[in-house]
Amino acid sequence: MLTNHLFTITTPLYYVNDRPHLGSCYTTIACDAISRFKRLEGKEVIFITGVDEHGQKIQRTAESNSISAEEHCNNISSKYSELWNTLNITYDRFVRTTDANHQNVVNQFFNNVKKSGDIYMGNQKGWYCVGCEEFKDISENTERPQCDIHKKDLEWRNEENLFFRLSKYQTKIEQLVTSNDFIHPISRRNEIIKFVSKGLKDFSISRVNVTWGLPVPGYDGHTFYVWFDALLGYLTATLNNGGEYKLEQLERSGWPADLHVIGKDILRFHAIYWPAMCMSAGIDIPTRIYGHGFLTREGNKMGKSLGNVLNPLTLYELVGIDPIRWYLLRDINFGFDGDFQNKRFIDLINNDLANTIGNLLNRTITMSRKWFNNKVPIVTVNGNELIKSKSVHTINIVRKELDRYNFLKASEGIIELAKQSNIYLNDNAPWVAIKNDENYDEVSACIYDVLESTRIIGILLQPLLPNLSSIMLKQLSYSPEKVWANDLVWGKLEQDIELPTPKPIINRLDTNIEI
RNA sequence: GUCAGAGUAGCUCAGCUGGUUAGAGCAUCGGAUUCAUAAACCGAAGGUCGGGAGUUCAAGUCUCCCCUCUGACACCA
Numbered sequence: 001m002l003t004n005h006l007f008t009i010t011t012p013l014y015y016v017n018d019r020p021h022l023g024s025c026y027t028t029i030a031c032d033a034i035s036r037f038k039r040l041e042g043k044e045v046i047f048i049t050g051v052d053e054h055g056q057k058i059q060r061t062a063e064s065n066s067i068s069a070e071e072h073c074n075n076i077s078s079k080y081s082e083l084w085n086t087l088n089i090t091y092d093r094f095v096r097t098t099d100a101n102h103q104n105v106v107n108q109f110f111n112n113v114k115k116s117g118d119i120y121m122g123n124q125k126g127w128y129c130v131g132c133e134e135f136k137d138i139s140e141n142t143e144r145p146q147c148d149i150h151k152k153d154l155e156w157r158n159e160e161n162l163f164f165r166l167s168k169y170q171t172k173i174e175q176l177v178t179s180n181d182f183i184h185p186i187s188r189r190n191e192i193i194k195f196v197s198k199g200l201k202d203f204s205i206s207r208v209n210v211t212w213g214l215p216v217p218g219y220d221g222h223t224f225y226v227w228f229d230a231l232l233g234y235l236t237a238t239l240n241n242g243g244e245y246k247l248e249q250l251e252r253s254g255w256p257a258d259l260h261v262i263g264k265d266i267l268r269f270h271a272i273y274w275p276a277m278c279m280s281a282g283i284d285i286p287t288r289i290y291g292h293g294f295l296t297r298e299g300n301k302m303g304k305s306l307g308n309v310l311n312p313l314t315l316y317e318l319v320g321i322d323p324i325r326w327y328l329l330r331d332i333n334f335g336f337d338g339d340f341q342n343k344r345f346i347d348l349i350n351n352d353l354a355n356t357i358g359n360l361l362n363r364t365i366t367m368s369r370k371w372f373n374n375k376v377p378i379v380t381v382n383g384n385e386l387i388k389s390k391s392v393h394t395i396n397i398v399r400k401e402l403d404r405y406n407f408l409k410a411s412e413g414i415i416e417l418a419k420q421s422n423i424y425l426n427d428n429a430p431w432v433a434i435k436n437d438e439n440y441d442e443v444s445a446c447i448y449d450v451l452e453s454t455r456i457i458g459i460l461l462q463p464l465l466p467n468l469s470s471i472m473l474k475q476l477s478y479s480p481e482k483v484w485a486n487d488l489v490w491g492k493l494e495q496d497i498e499l500p501t502p503k504p505i506i507n508r509l510d511t512n513i514e515i
Numbered sequence: 516g517u518c519a520g521a522g523u524a525g526c527u528c529a530g531c532u533g534g535u536u537a538g539a540g541c542a543u544c545g546g547a548u549u550c551a552u553a554a555a556c557c558g559a560a561g562g563u564c565g566g567g568a569g570u571u572c573a574a575g576u577c578u579c580c581c582c583u584c585u586g587a588c589a590c591c592a
Contacts, residue, residue: 015592052592191587203590226592363551422555431550504552
């Protein structure tokens with residue numbers, strides 16, 4: 001397999017403690033946009049997503065709902081896959097850490113790491129919060145410490161755990177994280193560099209009191225802790241291509257991942273633990289880690305306690321997929337935090353999609369049909385070069401920015417072309433010119449130019465708004481190819497072909513709706 | 516607490532190595548138009564650039580102090 005034609009991208013494996021929220025949607029939609037872009041650029045993409053299903057927290061949630069952990073995981077996992085299907089996410093693999101094959105991969109990986117001499121038995125002791133399920137960094141001499149979050153007394157625990165020798169990889173990890181392209185965005189890279197420079201400590205990879213997890217081979221009572229379970233899901237998913245689940249098969253299956261897209265909260269584990277683990281297991285390390293920001297709502301954190309969590313499914317049923325994607329991709333600077341604002345959401349959709357782009361398509365097709373026998377005009381004179389050169393310019397910008405995962409800049413470029421096209425129409429006023437027969441050829445050229453720039457807008461929107469894009473192109477009687485290089489050429493719209501009656505490509509949102 | 520980043524029009528942000536009247540989009544108001552989803556187009560208003568001091572012929576842009584916010588500071592799925 002020609003690996004340079006492959007592009008492997010992953011979302012995090014979402015923890016199935018609760019149903020999916022807008023944050024996981026954001027990550028997944030970003031990955032979807034990247035995947036679609038890469039495919040359009042001619043790559044063969046392996047788009048991996050999935051769920052992380054083990055751990056005490058899940059066990060406990062299941063218990064509180066009086067169902068088995070398996071049942072709980074099945075419920076929530078299907079909520080995820082169903083949501084991705086509803087949102088038309090083009091994922092190729094959906095991995096569950098409860099898959100039998102996953103255990104197989106985990107065992108192989110663990111054995112490799114063990115052979116490298118990087119596993120040892122140690123003691124994990126400290127103040128432990130049952131609610132948080134973690135050890136707190138509080139001095140041993142503290143009397144009756146409490147958990148800040150749960151306001152409960154902490155328990156002193158001294159637990160036998162297996163450890164991974166992360167400290168051994170200090171130098172290699174330092175080199176890795178300081179290299180230019182490994183961690184994005186740069187602000188986060190600096191945090192990681194600083195963290196690593198303070199010295200890496202070994203970390204525990206097993207738990208003794210958690211039954212809902214994968215057993216560690218050779219160590220009775222131990223189950224793998226999250227990082228030696230969940231992260232390996234990427235490998236399991238990569239190997240899920242009809243072949244054998246052998247680590248030796250990874251390289252010809254699309255590993256290493258070209259891009260792990262994750263939330264900033266788990267950056268350290270992906271940028272430090274994970275590559276060190278891969279080095280130890282003798283497999284290639286991923287090429288790039290991209291930590292994106294979090295979403296707030298009207299300036300506040302989204303959370304159950306505030307009762308302001310935005311349910312993606314509700315939002316979808318209210319406005320459809322295009323507004324959601326447009327808002328997340330065009331308004332949030334990928335890599336930074338974003339704020340979801342009701343008013344801004346509505347303004348953005350109505351302005352960009354309905355008014356600027358939608359109306360451009362509508363008015364241009366209407367004119368073309370009205371004056372050219374329901375068809376695309378036949379051009380006999382050269383049009384103004386302005387819109388053509390503007391289009392070519394926009395194509396370059398959008399491709400360049402998408403290649404950097406800068407959806408915001410790419411979107412702005414597209415909007416700019418739509419604005420220029422609207423201005424071009426207003427400046428040339430073909431509806432005035434057409435009243436004089438002498439201008440017929442000139443008007444043909446003008447309308448064709450704008451139909452063409454609108455087609456290019458439709459093509460460029462494919463990775464960002466696949467649904468809206470396809471509606472636009474259908475109205476322009478244009479069928480795009482799988483790879484967009486040939487579509488992104490001026491003059492591809494056939495002349496003298498029928499144009500159907502245009503319909504609004506998206507309805508304006510009522511400015512009074514509450515999301 | 517320590518370190519890092521940020522505080523510029525109502526909102527979201529641009530403003531590279533200091534240099535003429537501080538920019539954009541959205542929101543607001545006005546004009547004009549009708550091909551179009553009362554859309555597009557043109558224009559106006561709107562900022563003592565967090566506060567204070569300093570360097571300089573000149574500071575949003577450099578230095579110092581203060582205030583506010585965000586993030587990191589190891590086991591947070």
